[in-house]
Amino acid sequence: MSSQNNPTNGFNGEDSPLIQTKNLYKSYFNEGLETKVLFDINLTINKGEFVAIMGPSGSGKSTLMHILGFLDNHTEGEYEFHGKAARTMDEDMLAKVRATRVSFVFQAFNLLPRASIYQNVMLPLIYHPIIPAEERDSRVNKAIESVDLTDRTNFLSNQLSGGQKQRVAIARALVTEPELIFADEPTGNLDSASGIQVMKVLQDLHDSGHTIILVTHEQSTAEHADRIIELFDGRITRDTEEFKTRWAVDEDKLMK
Amino acid sequence: MLGIIIGVGAVVLMTGVGKSVEGVILGQIDFMGPQTMALFPGNEGPEGGNSSMRPDFDAITFSDTEALKTLTTVKYIAPVVFVPGNAVYGREETDPRIAGSTPEYYLNQNIEVTEGRFHDQKDEEASNSVVVIGSDIAEDLFFNQSAVGKRMELANKKFTVIGVLKPVGMVFFQNVDDRIIMPLSTAVAMTGRTYADMVSMQAVDDFDIAFEDVRALLRQRHGITVPEDGSTDNDDFLVRSAAQAEEILGTVSISLTVFITLIAGISLFVGGIGIMNIMLVSVTERTREIGLRKAIGAKRKDILLQILLESVFLTLIGGCIGIVLGIGLDFLISAAVNKVLSEYQFAISIGAIFLALAMATVTGIVFGVYPAKKASELSPIEALRYE
Incomplete structure (x- = not known):
């Protein structure tokens, strides 16, 4: 994992949870009008978890993922990553976190259309502050291999099918070996067969120790995860982890 | 783009x-030499003035040119007198620029002959009817046959060709290969002139000093007072040089x-x-x-x-x-x-x-x-x- 080969991480290390939010709120302001999107989000996610954030469209699940992935800022409350508050990070620090610790798989793939698979997967390494240039090639090839696209390495990304594109996007997310992979509706633009394939790749990643946060509105997709957090109108309405712990507490009470 | x-x-x-x-x-400047100077009668006058308003065409007399020879900062002083007229040989006729000047002219203009010789002091003393012709004239009148020794007519007077000049081409956008040069004394005899149309000369060493010397001498001889601003407004002559050009x-x-x-x-x-x-x-x-x-x-x-x-x-x-x-x-x-x-x-x-x-x-x-x-x-x- 990159946290081990990153001597200047500036984080509190492994004792703190990977992700912790305390009374997190998010509002958008448009021409002086405030639109509240997230209310009082309290969430702890530990390393190695496979979490699905579920909810209908407009529930705020994507916004929550963008905040957790350092693509967007929250309005109130605290978001701590390895115990370090996101609001204390400056622009360069945020760019560094995005480059080294988190990565994204988007619904719309967001590949560079006129670049080859190889170039697309290479892209994050260009901005990676630590991985040396001579390691790039082997890392790219390894990432492409892990999504089973080695025979198409030099294809342009606009020559690929949707499922293949999403696998390239996953390879791109893997290549820096981040601690945390965000997948935003990764099967949303895919037929069911490709969707199953992509979910299998994510499943394999989780099995090999990656922390994955999946955003989806489909129950069937969410069920791949170990833990499901449901959002509705910007509030957490269900968290299977909490349910488990609450259940455990109740069990304790029952035992007494 | x-x-x-x-x-x-x-x-x-x-x-x-x-x-x-x-x-x-x-x-071209190399060819003429940056030391070459020319003295003209008249003045452009104050800025915006017109030379035709001050017809000083006779301002530089031969006694002026003799006086210039006493200066140590200029050499090869060659007064030039232009002679109007056509050049005729047999049935061929051309309209050259005919000039009378002394042998020093050849020296300060850096010109050479391809055939024959320049005219010399003896021709000058005897006012001989001899000419040195430019390469274009040789071509037009003699069709590249040897011109030396041929007799041609200039302004209705017979002349013997003694030399042909090496082609030069354009000098300051003027063709100089169509000139004909005769002894100054011959030209003076033909035109009855007492003044020079221009004087060609070379600075011995520093051009600026030569320039000032020539100007001072002529101002003194012509009794010209220099205006307080030091301008050349009152002068009845102009000095020009290749370097100035x-x-x-x-x-x-x-x-x-x-x-x-x-x-x-x-x-x-x-x-x-x-x-x-x-x-x-x-x-x-x-x-x-x-x-x-x-x-x-x-x-x-x-x-x-x-x-x-x-x-x-x-x-x-x-x-x-x-x-x-x-x-x-x-x-x-x-x-x-x-x-x-x-x-x-x-x-x-x-x-x-x-x-x-x-x-x-x-x-x-x-x-x-x-x-x-x-x-x-x-x-x-x-x-x-x-x-």
């Missing part, structure tokens, strides 16, 4: 042409350069705005790409640099096209002018090419900054959401 091409092309072309013209002019041409070439630089500057400015628009459109079109790059860890600086490099790349392409076009046009112009003026040689300025590339780069940077800054300040999530 077009603006960049025009701007860079203009700079390359004009510096090339300028260099060629400079080569021609310097060649070079200066004047230098001034012309400087103003030409300023003009071209202005055109190039405007073109580059317009081109730069074009590049800025291209980059702004490109940034807008690629908003999602920029968002993605930021999402995977690109810093502001990375995006800024990327857009700037793209902008510089665009202007450099324009610059290279401009350089090729500029050199091509320069070559065509040279080929055309060379047919008329053989001294005009194709020339390009390597310095100008580097300057042009530098200008293209600077344009790319200056006009790329705004789009680059705009792109780098995009919020990653806003950019990714952009449709």
Whole structure:
């Protein structure tokens, strides 16, 4: 994992949870009008978890993922990553976190259309502050291999099918070996067969120790995860982890 | 893009042409020698005045020219008297410029004969009817057959050709190969002149000192008072030199350069705005790409640099096209002018090419900054959401 080969991480290390939010709120302001999107989000996610954030469209699940992935800022409350508050990070620090610790798989793939698979997967390494240039090639090839696209390495990304594109996007997310992979509706633009394939790749990643946060509105997709957090109108309405712990507490009470 | 091409092309072309013209002019000055001076009667008068208002054509008398010989700073003093008339040989007739002058004339004009000899002091003393003719005259009247010893008629008087001058071509845009030179005494006898139409001479050493000496002597002899501002307004003569002509041409070439630089500057400015628009459109079109790059860890600086490099790349392409076009046009112009003026040689300025590339780069940077800054300040999530 990159946290081990990153001597200047500036984080509190492994004792703190990977992700912790305390009374997190998010509002958008448009021409002086405030639109509240997230209310009082309290969430702890530990390393190695496979979490699905579920909810209908407009529930705020994507916004929550963008905040957790350092693509967007929250309005109130605290978001701590390895115990370090996101609001204390400056622009360069945020760019560094995005480059080294988190990565994204988007619904719309967001590949560079006129670049080859190889170039697309290479892209994050260009901005990676630590991985040396001579390691790039082997890392790219390894990432492409892990999504089973080695025979198409030099294809342009606009020559690929949707499922293949999403696998390239996953390879791109893997290549820096981040601690945390965000997948935003990764099967949303895919037929069911490709969707199953992509979910299998994510499943394999989780099995090999990656922390994955999946955003989806489909129950069937969410069920791949170990833990499901449901959002509705910007509030957490269900968290299977909490349910488990609450259940455990109740069990304790029952035992007494 | 077009603006960049025009701007860079203009700079390359004009510096090339300028260099060629400079080569021609310097060649001519070299030929005459920068020490060559000429003294003319009359004065252009105060600025804006007109020489025809002061007809001092008889101002420089032969006693003046004799007096000039006492100066140690000038040598080869040769008074020149022009003789009107046609040159006739057999049925052939031509309209040359006929001048009478002393043998010193050949010395201060750096001219040579290809055939025969110059006239000498003996011809001068005896007022012999002999002439030295320019190469064009030899061609027109004698069809390149040996002209020496032939008898020709000048202004209805018989002359013997004793020499043919080596072809010179254009000197200050005037053909000098159509001249005929006879002894000064012969010309004076024909015209009854007591004054010189011009005096040709050379500075011995420093041109400026020679210039001042000649002026002081003539002012003293002509009783001219110098106005308080030290101007030449009251003079009834003019002194000119090759070096001065070079200066004047230098001034012309400087103003030409300023003009071209202005055109190039405007073109580059317009081109730069074009590049800025291209980059702004490109940034807008690629908003999602920029968002993605930021999402995977690109810093502001990375995006800024990327857009700037793209902008510089665009202007450099324009610059290279401009350089090729500029050199091509320069070559065509040279080929055309060379047919008329053989001294005009194709020339390009390597310095100008580097300057042009530098200008293209600077344009790319200056006009790329705004789009680059705009792109780098995009919020990653806003950019990714952009449709």
